[in-house]
Amino acid sequence: MTTPADLKRALLDPPIESRPEVRWWLAAACHTDATLRNEIETAHSLGFGGMEFLAMPEANIDLPRYGWGSEEWLHDSKLIVEETTKRGMSVSFTSGANWSNANLPTIDPEHPAAAKELDYERDVPRIDLKALFRKGEDHPFDKPAEVKGQSLVAVVAARIANKDGEGNAISLYPETIDLSKDVAGEALEWTAPGGHNGDRDRGEWRLFYFWMHGTGQTAQPSSSVNYTVNYMDPDGCEALIDYWKRVVFTPDLLRTLSQNDRAQMYMDSLELTCHGAGGLFWGHTVEAEFKKRRGYSVIPYLPFLVRVTRMMACDSTFTYEPSTSGTSGETAIDKVRFDIVSTFTDLYIENMLRPFRAFLNSVNVKLRSEISYGLPFELSRPGTEVDGVETESLEFASQIDAYRLLAGVAHLFGKQYSSETGATTRNFMLNQQFYDQIINTQLAVGCTKTVLHGWASMAGAEGTQWPGHEGMWPMFSERFDYRQPGSEFYGLWCKALGRTQHVLRQGKPRIDVGILRTDHATDNLIGFATRREDGTRISDEEAYGKMWMRNRENHWWQDLGMQDAGWTYEFFDGQLLRDPRVKMEGAMVQPEGPGYQALIIYQSALNPDVAKHVLGWARAGLRVLLVHNTSEVKYLAENKFFHYPTAASRTQGLDGRDAELANTIEELLKLPNAAEIRHQAETVEALRRLGVRGRAEFEGPNQSVVSHLREDGQRSYLYLYHFLYENGEPTDLRVSLEDEGAIHRIDTQAGSITLHRASRAREGRTTLDVGLSPGETALFMLDRAVDPRSLQPAILSAHTAAKLSEWDLTVESWDAGDIEVITEDRGLGYVSTEHKPRAAITKIQVGKVTSLLPWSALPQVGPGVSGTGEYRTRFTLDSLQPDARHILDLGSTCGGLGSVSVNGSAPRGFDTSAPKVDVTDLVKEGQNEVVVRVSSSLNNRLLARGYYDGEQHPLMKALGEWRSQEEKNPF
Known part of the structure; x- marks a missing residue:
């Protein structure tokens, strides 16, 4: 438990482990030791708390010398670990070259440890691998290597039910025939049924030959061909561990890692690829593991599992659907499809995450992962097997409901919940406020670690142009490094964000409601759903700032009643409730974690064992609500949604337990603390009738603010965020908090904590009043150890002491400067050379301005200038009123970072959405001087x-x- 003294010290200077970190794109291993040291020192001096490094492709380099896995790469990795550890920074490896999919130079596509896929041919026995992988050569970012071997898995006969206009089968009768045992070598003799069973055996049959072969997926930059490992079979992780143990984790590196308690392995989104028509990852253990876990063979159902996936699992289309003419095949096939994903999830957990984490932990490295991303896995269950659960802004955009999908498992099991933040479809164009709003959104659901995407200002190869080496291509990321004009203010910004993250890590999260769901193939392409109906592109700032949650639209839990009431909620797979680490006491789920006061069930399918578990807890007092007639997103880019007429109306898998589930639900609804409703909009009132009250609920609905609450012994911390930053208005809010105590407001910009003047306690609760501007955040502490009635604070009225109307402006214009050439000879018979573009900064003396116009409207500056503006002015205070607060309100800085200095003081930062600075301790009677510095993006100059x-x-x-x-x- 944090003491008041500890909190004050942390607010004054937030610890390095609470500060934001950066993802560092290295141009393979092309960097000199001097550059690596300088980059790490610069990141540290700018206030960042750690660096996650990975090798990115670089044109025209000697891959055996500089690729991932080379001597240069291992040398650079060791140096990075040493230099970050010296400074108390965290350091994160990635699990392979390029993305997070683990890749190894020690295997080939035929190796048992290499990624495998289940492919098929119709009516002809073998896959033409040469033709298949020639076709894959045109793939823009995953060019597979040659695959030679294939092994027969099964032969299945299915009768065609329907064809499309071109004569292609599109649906099959669900009663298939497994002919696998009839194959001799590669020969099969079989005669289709001839009518002895009536019409059902007549018609056209099709033979499906299923083969397993390597995916051939490789990644660059690698010192040799680097193949993706198998995530299904144990062989993949065994080979991965063996490589890191033998090659990377040398005794010297292990000694350094032992001194850094924040060393991590980062597994990014699982961008694994199948190239064949089957579209299914596979392995030599999958068939047997499916039968062992699900109780039946998957083989007869394989024709209904093949699919086409264009990018991620959510963007998949099954090639064949079951005929529904007079059969129950559709529901059965849905259940089989659920079972295959459940099996894949089990194998991903047991054969990859669990052993890899155990190995890493044995060498003092934590495993942080974007679990399940992109693949047909359940989203939340794998979170139990990692040390940190990570999400990202590119794929989930800035939509708060998306971040709630992973918050549940993180909070239930006490995992660090972090986010890779800053990836968009453009670089250098968007202002700081845009990224601050993404971070604010993530903080509002319990993310307490921001990893900025990213840092790439290190020297690049010859031909690199100003502003510098891209690293992550000219897209998909902002640059948070010293080539940004705003980097002057990163120290202030990192401190402010570090204070917020530090406070929101104290104690335990308190979430009012838990929502059960199974996130199979969750839509993680929200950030790409940015086109209008006519095909034109919607800009990032419009999509993030005005659409979806900013237009008050949630994609998963679509009713906003709980959010508007100030209640918090999050999602997780119901199977997590059966984990022995999850408890129910005092009518709360996981009292030492989120402490859900109630559970909601809304999807049609529910695991029958989970239902029994929930029934047992409900009999012990837990509140449960079934909500019917709901919908949630399936794939937003194509406007596809799931619809659930009746909650918990069938089991998920092909287990034959639907009647058992129905009996369980019937028993559940007999309890006084369980209920069902027909419309989602009734949720809040239904939960109120069951006795639920929000721990920090709003007195009257508020459609502009979301909140997050932490509890730490005698103190609670409340985070409030006005999320309508582009299309909202200022709002006044009254919040009612559990228990009585004194309310203090934490100023994360100044690092101070003061008694909040607009609060009072009554009837066992404490209320606070606060006004928030669009995009603004506020952080409060409720101290139960202090009787609020003993404080009697004075109420201060707001008034204008002075208007600052005349400024002297100087603009520092950034442009391309000289290119620095850096060389290094490590005595290995070659010289490494880097080319590093530098910025040239020119001062433009604008002089006196009376209205703060955009630079493009100032003739001395113009539309082609990016950089930093310095505004100076003086004002006079006739007197200083006792106990008065003096706030410098800048109005707007166009979303740019900046600082304020009064009478020569050290600079102070401000919220980019509400740029107000408390200068009470800086002003004096008589004349005062104010200096305001504000940065822009590089967009104007680059355009x-x-x-x-x-x-x-x-x-x-x-x-x-x-x-x-x-x-x-x-x-």
């Missing part, structure tokens, strides 16, 4: 230089983002 006019990376083409000549700069 003027034609930076965005060139051809984009082919990945954008793959995503359908090519722009016509008329749309070169639509942003």
Whole structure:
């Protein structure tokens, strides 16, 4: 439990472990030791708390010398670990070259440890691998290597039910025939049924030959061909551990790692690829493991499992659907499809995450992972097997309900919940406020670690142009490094964010309601659903700032009643409730964690054992609500949604237990603390009737604010966020908190904590009043150890002491400067060379301005300037009123970072959405001098230089983002 003294010290100077971290894109291992040291020292001096490093592709380099796995890469990795550890920073490896999918140079596609897929051919026995992988050569970002071997898994006969207009089968009768045992070598003799069973055996049959072969997926930059490991079979993780143990984790490196308690392995989104028509990952253990876990063979159902996936699992289409003419096949096939994903999830957990984490922990390294991303896995269950659960802003955009999907498992099991933040479809264009709003959204659901995406200002190869080496291509990321004009203020910004993250890590989260769901193939492409109906692109700032949650639309739990009441909720797979680490006491789920006061069930399918578990807890007092007639997103880019007419109306898998589930639900609804409703909009009132009251509920609905609550012994911490930053109005809010105590407001910009003047206690609760501007956040502490009635604070009225109307302006304009050439000879027979573009900064003396116009409207500056503006002015205070607060209100800084200095004081930062600075301790009677410095993005200058006019990376083409000549700069 944090003491008041501890809190004050942390607010004054937040500990390094609470500060934001950065993802560091290295140009493979092309960097000198001097550059690596300088980059780490610079990141540390700017206030960042750690660095996650990975190798990115670089054109025209000697891969055996500089690729991932080379001597240079191992040397650089060791140096990075040493230098970050010296400074108390965290350090994160990634689990392979390029993305997080683990890749190894010690295997080939035929090796048992290599990734495998289940492919099929119709009516012809073998896969033409040469033709298949020649076709894959055109893939823009995953060019597979040659695959030679294949092994027969099964042969299944299915009768065609329907064809499309071109004669292709689109649906099959669900009663298939497994012919696998009839195959001799590669020969099969079989005669289709001839009518002895009536019409059901007549018609056209099709033979499906299922083969397993390697995916051939490789990743660059690698010192040799680097193949993706198998996530299904244990062989993949065994080979992965063996490689890291033998090659990377040398005795010297292990000694350094033992001194860094925040060393991590980071597993990014699982961008694994199948190239064949089957579209299914596979392994030599899958068939047997499925039968052992599900109780039946998957083989007869394989024709209904093959699918086409364009990018991620949510963007999948099953090739064949079951005929529904007079059969129950559709429901049965849905259940089988659920069972295969459940099995894949089990194998991912047991064969990859669990052993890999155990190995890493044995060498003092934690496993942080974007669990399940992109693949057909359940989303939340794997979170039990990692040390940190990570989400990201690119795939979930800025939508709060998406971040709630992973919050449940993180909070139930006490995991660090973090986010990779800053990836968008554009670089250098968006202001700091845009990214602050993403971070604010994530904090509101319990993320307490921000990993900025990313840092790439290290030296690049020859040909690199200003502003510098891209690392993560000219897209999909902002740059949070010293080539940004705003980097001058990163120290203030990192401190402010570090204070917030530190406070929100204290104690335990308190979430009012837990919602059961199974996130199979969750839509993680929300951030790409940015096109209008006519096909034109919606800019990031419009999508993030005005659509979806900013338009008060949630994609999963669509009713906003709980959110508007100030109640908190989050999602998780119901199977997690059966984990022995999850308890129910005092009518709360996990009292030492989120402490859910009630559970909601809304999806049609429910695990019967979970239902029995919930019934047992309900008999012990837990409140349970079934909500019927609901919908949630399936794939937003194509406007696809799931619809659930009746909650818990069938089991999830093909287990034959539907009647048992129905009996369990019938017993549940007989209890006085369980209920069902027909409309989602009735949720709040139904829960109130069951006795639920929000721990920090709003007195009257508020449609602009979301909250997050932590409890730490005698103190609670409340985070409030006005999320309508583009299309909202200022709002006044009254919050009613559990228990009586004194309310203090924490100023994360100044690092101070003061008694909140607008609060009172009554009837066992404490209320606070606060006004919030659009985009603004506020952080409060309720101290139960202090009787609020003993404090009697004075109420201060707001008034204008002075208007600052005349400023002297100087603009520091950033542009391309000289290119620094850096060389290194490590005595290995070659010299490494780096080219590092530098910025040239020119001062423009604008002089006196009386209205703070955009730079483009000032003739001395113009539209092509990016950089930093310094505004100076003086004002006079006739007198200082006792106990008065003096707030410098800047109105707007166009979303840019900046600082304020009064009478020569050290600079102070401000909220980019509500740029107000408390200067009470800085002003004096008589004349005062104010200096305001504000930064812009590099967008103006880069547009003027034609930076965005060139051809984009082919990945954008793959995503359908090519722009016509008329749309070169639509942003």
